[in-house]
Amino acid sequence: MAISFEIKKKCKNTAARTGRIDTPHGSINTPVYMPVGTQATVKAMTPRQVEEAGAEIVLGNTYHLYLRPGHETVKKAGGLHKFMAWDKPILTDSGGFQVFSLGAIRKITERGAEFSSHLDGSKHMLTPEKAMSIQEALGADIIMAFDECTEYPAEYEQVLAAMERTHRWAQRCKDAKSRDDQALFGIVQGGMFPELRKKSAKEIADMDFEGNAIGGLSVGEPKDIMNDMLDITAPLLPESKPRYLMGVGSLDYIIDAVARGIDMFDCVLQTRVARNGTALTKRGKLVIRNAKYAEDFTPIDDKCTCYTCRNFTRAYIRHLIKANEILASTLLSIHNVQVTIDFIKEIRESIQNGDFLEYKNEFFANYNV
RNA sequence: GGAGGGAUUCCCGAGUGGCUAAAGGGAGCAGACUGUAAAUCUGCCGUCGACGACUUCGGUGGUUCGAAUCCACCUCCCUCCA
Numbered sequence: 001m002a003i004s005f006e007i008k009k010k011c012k013n014t015a016a017r018t019g020r021i022d023t024p025h026g027s028i029n030t031p032v033y034m035p036v037g038t039q040a041t042v043k044a045m046t047p048r049q050v051e052e053a054g055a056e057i058v059l060g061n062t063y064h065l066y067l068r069p070g071h072e073t074v075k076k077a078g079g080l081h082k083f084m085a086w087d088k089p090i091l092t093d094s095g096g097f098q099v100f101s102l103g104a105i106r107k108i109t110e111r112g113a114e115f116s117s118h119l120d121g122s123k124h125m126l127t128p129e130k131a132m133s134i135q136e137a138l139g140a141d142i143i144m145a146f147d148e149c150t151e152y153p154a155e156y157e158q159v160l161a162a163m164e165r166t167h168r169w170a171q172r173c174k175d176a177k178s179r180d181d182q183a184l185f186g187i188v189q190g191g192m193f194p195e196l197r198k199k200s201a202k203e204i205a206d207m208d209f210e211g212n213a214i215g216g217l218s219v220g221e222p223k224d225i226m227n228d229m230l231d232i233t234a235p236l237l238p239e240s241k242p243r244y245l246m247g248v249g250s251l252d253y254i255i256d257a258v259a260r261g262i263d264m265f266d267c268v269l270q271t272r273v274a275r276n277g278t279a280l281t282k283r284g285k286l287v288i289r290n291a292k293y294a295e296d297f298t299p300i301d302d303k304c305t306c307y308t309c310r311n312f313t314r315a316y317i318r319h320l321i322k323a324n325e326i327l328a329s330t331l332l333s334i335h336n337v338q339v340t341i342d343f344i345k346e347i348r349e350s351i352q353n354g355d356f357l358e359y360k361n362e363f364f365a366n367y368n369v
Numbered sequence: 370g371g372a373g374g375g376a377u378u379c380c381c382g383a384g385u386g387g388c389u390a391a392a393g394g395g396a397g398c399a400g401a402c403u404g405u406a407a408a409u410c411u412g413c414c415g416u417c418g419a420c421g422a423c424u425u426c427g428g429u430g431g432u433u434c435g436a437a438u439c440c441a442c443c444u445c446c447c448u449c450c451a
């Protein structure tokens with residue numbers, strides 16, 4: 001086994017739990033938020049800043065790194081950790097999400113997905129086997145099965161077909177995997193259909209991956225539906241292995257999912273909205289770009305201990321945004337990543353202390369969507 | 370003193386008789402963003418009691434059914450010649 005997962009404390013009132021994942025590059029405390037560094041960089045942040053924000057693990061992406069600079073180049077560099085100067089754990093996504101997000105320029109067959117590169121239009125075939133070999137070349141601690149993420153809304157037949165293909169591809173990923181110092185996670189699909197979600201969760205669980213992910217959620221469906229899907233899916237995934245909700249999310253989504261037994265999260269929201277002038281806080285979002293902050297000489301959040309909040313005001317950050325200065329992206333990214341990590345740390349502490357439910361209720365009492 | 374050219378909505382800048390409240394860009398304002406084709410995208414951007422009305426294109430007067438667009442004079446700016 002490439003990783004080990006230990007549950008430390010379980011909530012009495014919900015399915016929430018705390019734990020620790022040990023990987024070849026160190027330990028991760030769960031629940032965990034993983035900043036996304038698609039192209040071997042968490043956009044606008046240095047690895048030092050990512051680390052100082054409290055990140056214990058970051059993501060990379062198979063599709064993007066395969067196209068540029070090329071996984072062989074990363075391998076020659078000594079692997080992704082060394083290449084990007086991040087010696088803590090890394091998880092790479094398989095390219096399954098690009099099957100979804102690049103829907104218009106890709107074609108799916110049983111063999112795999114054929115993409116027209118978004119960079120130069122050239123054609124590339126990503127198969128489960130290829131996704132495994134790329135991820136083995138990149139050398140992340142946790143790698144993901146190549147899945148087919150379906151859009152919302154979608155017809156039952158279409159979701160069923162994608163789900164079944166995802167299961168077949170999951171097995172092929174397992175069969176193709178050759179390195180034993182990387183943990184492979186399977187991915188549950190099934191759209192918003194309870195029966196398909198159940199079926200998918202059971203089948204993926206039965207394949208005995210080292211961890212299990214739930215994909216295909218937070219793709220535009222109402223939050224209630226997503227939570228319903230989690231209620232159905234999470235309990236069917238083995239308790240003894242990490243559960244990873246892919247692509248989520250905002251603070252309110254995270255805490256709801258933790259209550260349903262999710263241990264791992266990743267999301268681009270933090271760094272993306274940062275680059276678009278928005279700060280996340282435990283009380284809701286602040287569009288620092290807005291005129292009302294022009295002469296607001298207070299920190300984004302006076303309780304936040306991040307580098308940005310310790311040193312800069314809303315007015316200054318707004319000025320940087322308006323002046324199109326790159327530091328705006330950096331300062332807001334630092335804050336958004338840390339606020340999410342600090343939040344999830346508080347969640348861990350509340351679970352540990354046995355008052356998670358109270359913490360959750362208090363959070364929602366103060367949170368403005 | 371003479372000869373040309375020009376003044377357009379916050380800025381730059383199209384527009385030379387009706388399809389023009391006036392292209393486009395910038396600035397400004399707001400919204401979106403959830404396994405990153407994103408430092409992106411979308412909307413608003415003369416005024417108002419606003420699916421309609423009213424006032425605008427240096428100023429004044431005129432031609433015309435109708436003018437930012439044509440004419441006269443005036444004001445200011447630029448270039449060239451003395």
